Amino acid sequence: QQPVQSPQAVILREGEDAVINCSSSKALYSVHWYRQKHGEAPVFLMILLKGGEQKGHDKISASFNEKKQQSSLYLTASQLSYSGTYFCGTVTGGGNKLTFGTGTQLKVEL
């Protein structure tokens, strides 16, 4: 079951914050976040496992709400280098597949 990401696209001014949401219709075992710049390979950001609520990576952090079956990625004080497409991947309980959403396109402008 493919997770649903929102928003589909967002434009920020440098220094602004953004939140990207990832929702599942099934109970989650883990959530994986990746960023892909145009024409490049997806790059790993972080994994949140069941039982872990939040992780941080520089000014990018994420939360994992098991009850709501969702994860949110927080980008604070955005930089131009944050531009790209953000994908969440989910593994649902009892499953063995990492299924990715359709992505959120983020563009940071001056």
Place this chain on the structure above:
Amino acid sequence: GAGVSQSPSNKVTEKGKDVELRCDPISGHTALYWYRQSLGQGLEFLIYFQGNSAPDKSGLPSDRFSAERTGGSVSTLTIQRTQQEDSAVYLCASSLVAGLPPTGELFFGEGSRLTVL
């Protein structure tokens, strides 16, 4: 090499022809995954290799798709009798941490863009 290497980077073929896509994973990574990325879609799991174990082929969309991994390293994804709906970017990823589902970082290659005319 330092990262996952894929070839060709671009492939244009005619409907009905066979194509082979190659993936050279990071040295020492025993886990290898193939994903497909269609326009406007997420990353679709295709197949998983772990060491010498039988691959998990459950994501292959049809029997026209096959993949092998020789010597636990290089992998080849073959698409026979290509169709226009096969047009996509085919991404390969490797991981130091074995297992399905993945529990560690996946290192992706830049992909092979396939266009079927």
